Amino acid sequence: MLKLRLKKIGRKRQPAYRLVIMKSTTRRDGRPIDEVGYYNPITKKSYFDIAKITKWLNYGVKPTETVYHLLKKAKIIQD
Known part of the structure; x- marks a missing residue:
């Protein structure tokens, strides 16, 4: 199963x-399938x-x- 998660x-x-985007069984810092953004919790910058x-x-x-x-919060997902 593919997951959208933080590295x-x-x-x-x-x-x-x-x-x-990674497989759910891949380690946290493993090779991703695709990179779709970044987030810095200290400066609160994100893309x-x-x-x-x-x-x-x-x-x-x-x-x-x-990630959800x-x-x-970025209004990409509506709920």
């Missing part, structure tokens, strides 16, 4: 995350490639709970 990058105590995200969601990719809330 951790950055240094210790300075996390940053990439929004990626989401809306076209790619909607394409993958239409293919049936399930976002994790955290980020996309909902």
Whole structure:
């Protein structure tokens, strides 16, 4: 099953995350199928490639709970 989830990058105590498409069995920092955005929780900066995200969601990719809330906050997912 494919998931839309966060991949951790950055240094210790300075996390940053990439929004990626991966198999659910792949380790957190493994090789992604596609990168569709990023999120920095310290500076609150984020970028989401809306076209790619909607394409993958239409293919049936399930976002994790955290990613779901980020996309909902960015008004990409309507609920």
